Amino acid sequence: MGITKAVIPAAGLGTRVLPVSKALPKEMLPIVDKPAIQYIVEEAVASGIKDILIITNRGKTIIEDHFDRSFELEDKLLSNQKNDVYEEMKKISDLANIYFLRQKETKGLGHAVSCAKSFVQDEAFAVLYGDDVIIGEDPVCAQLVRAYKETGLTVLGVNKVKENEICKYSSLKVEHMKGNMFKCTDMIEKPSPDRVMSLYSILGRCILTPDIFDILDNTKPGAGGEIQLTDAIKVLAQSVGAVAVNFTGKRYDMGNKLGIMMASVEVALKHKEIGQDFRTYLSDLAKSL
Ligand code: UTP
Numbered sequence: 001m002g003i004t005k006a007v008i009p010a011a012g013l014g015t016r017v018l019p020v021s022k023a024l025p026k027e028m029l030p031i032v033d034k035p036a037i038q039y040i041v042e043e044a045v046a047s048g049i050k051d052i053l054i055i056t057n058r059g060k061t062i063i064e065d066h067f068d069r070s071f072e073l074e075d076k077l078l079s080n081q082k083n084d085v086y087e088e089m090k091k092i093s094d095l096a097n098i099y100f101l102r103q104k105e106t107k108g109l110g111h112a113v114s115c116a117k118s119f120v121q122d123e124a125f126a127v128l129y130g131d132d133v134i135i136g137e138d139p140v141c142a143q144l145v146r147a148y149k150e151t152g153l154t155v156l157g158v159n160k161v162k163e164n165e166i167c168k169y170s171s172l173k174v175e176h177m178k179g180n181m182f183k184c185t186d187m188i189e190k191p192s193p194d195r196v197m198s199l200y201s202i203l204g205r206c207i208l209t210p211d212i213f214d215i216l217d218n219t220k221p222g223a224g225g226e227i228q229l230t231d232a233i234k235v236l237a238q239s240v241g242a243v244a245v246n247f248t249g250k251r252y253d254m255g256n257k258l259g260i261m262m263a264s265v266e267v268a269l270k271h272k273e274i275g276q277d278f279r280t281y282l283s284d285l286a287k288s289l
Contacts, residue, residue: 001152003126003145003207004051005119006044009112010037010130011057011103016256025060027130029254031263032271036254037063038092039133045096047141049126053099053119055112064100069093108226113208114216124148124209127229132204133263136249140205147181147245148207154233154242156184157205159251167191169201170230172237174244182244184237189230190223200244202230203251212236 014021020029027037037054044052056063070089077086099119103112113127126141134140134157144155161169171191174182187202188195206229215232222228236242250266253259268278 006049006052006126007116008130009055011055031267036133040128043139046139051097055103067098110227110229117213122210127206129204131255133252134249140247140249143247144207154236155207156202156244157247158200158244160199161201171197172200173197180246184242184244187234189228
């Protein structure tokens, strides 16, 4: 009962990070020197995933280019004896079997996931949102895979969000099971204050069972007029139940401006090449704030 397939929805319009996302997919925004989506693919691979489907749309072909070979660049690096960089570049295209599919209309995250039906077939699969980078010792996707192996149920990666921000996220009804695992029996997307169920919210990762596809086919547009993945998962949670895992790892929301800056600063501070210089720069700058 392992999980070998992952879907990365990356077809959103990124309206919260315009103008940069007008021509550049937000999933390709750099965190220092690596695009967000590469961190996500690496997390999936580190969690034992072999086949990855990235859902894209018009204007996102540079995501495909990034995971392809670049022979001209590789030749140049080799002839300049930059062997380490050459190996690093080649490794990107060898990470996993990466497939691409276009979501022809941007009808929401639930719709993007439903496009993966023929790729997934009848296996449980991981979903990693293309704009949520989560960095930690233990890959979040692996934490969810372990919970799936134990329960066989839909598994949701959750963390608590701030009370004044829950209205922008999903809110889950949960009961503690053991350790960092909760049973989830209900949920609501973007709740008004009187409908908040808890501060636990699905943050960018889940393992879904294939019965989600029939449910998605019957899911009407919800919050924001989009087909919401949460509305479909809710049907599973209310019937067979789902498991929420309060994951460890630091999440950076690359779909919002503050999240992009936090990711860059924190990753730069730990970066092997520029970390020390950046720390000196930042502490000098902080004195003038
Ligand atoms: P978001 O809701 O954060 O993305 O979806 P968005 O629609 O691009 O955001 P804003 O509100 O306009 O700024 C989470 C993930 O789902 C993908 C996005 O690319 C993102 O990685 N997504 C969203 C799709 O693939 N298709 C969609 O129709 C919507």
